[in-house]
Amino acid sequence: MATKIRLQRHGRKSYAFYQIVVADSRAPRDGKFIERIGSYNPNTNPATVDLNFERALYWLQVGAQPTDTTRNILSREGVCMKKHLLEGVKKGAFDEATAESKFQAWLKNKQASVEAVKVKDSEAAKAAEKARLEAEKEVNKAKAEEVAKKKAELAAAAAAKAAEEAAANAPVEEAPAAAEESAE
Numbered sequence: 001m002a003t004k005i006r007l008q009r010h011g012r013k014s015y016a017f018y019q020i021v022v023a024d025s026r027a028p029r030d031g032k033f034i035e036r037i038g039s040y041n042p043n044t045n046p047a048t049v050d051l052n053f054e055r056a057l058y059w060l061q062v063g064a065q066p067t068d069t070t071r072n073i074l075s076r077e078g079v080c081m082k083k084h085l086l087e088g089v090k091k092g093a094f095d096e097a098t099a100e101s102k103f104q105a106w107l108k109n110k111q112a113s114v115e116a117v118k119v120k121d122s123e124a125a126k127a128a129e130k131a132r133l134e135a136e137k138e139v140n141k142a143k144a145e146e147v148a149k150k151k152a153e154l155a156a157a158a159a160a161k162a163a164e165e166a167a168a169n170a171p172v173e174e175a176p177a178a179a180e181e182s183a184e
Helices: 053-061 068-077 079-091 096-169 175-183
Strands: 003-012 015-024 035-041 048-051
Touching: 003 053, 003 068, 035 053, 048 068, 053 068, 053 079, 068 079, 079 096
Parallel strands: none
Antiparallel strands: 003 015, 015 035, 035 048
């Protein structure tokens, strides 16, 4: 029986998540499987992988063939690296302690690179947020200047109108008229 390690789709339309299963290659995608060894959710950032490491390693060692996507997932989680190192131990290239130390070094390096990417992404998000905030402040400042200018214009117009009304409503001085009469 040819076995495959593959993804089994679950979830709703436009929001799929997957179970990582070991199944007969002749079984349908979402059909009968031998064992469920994990899950994969690509909807989170970064994608969430929950994997039973020992069972995945066991199935790879007994000959189960992973599909392309599951091979990428298993490689990212270190299962393929561990299998490669254990095959080196079988061939006598090095002992099991050396293989374990190499795997731990690889795992530490992998975790450091993942953390570096997460930090870089968070810094980029913070920088983008700061740039957006600065742009918004500039826009608000420009709007405030426009509003102040319009208010000043309206206040000047209102003052001019009030001055006109005051001049129109002001009583006409009698003194110049009286001076004209006396001059005659």
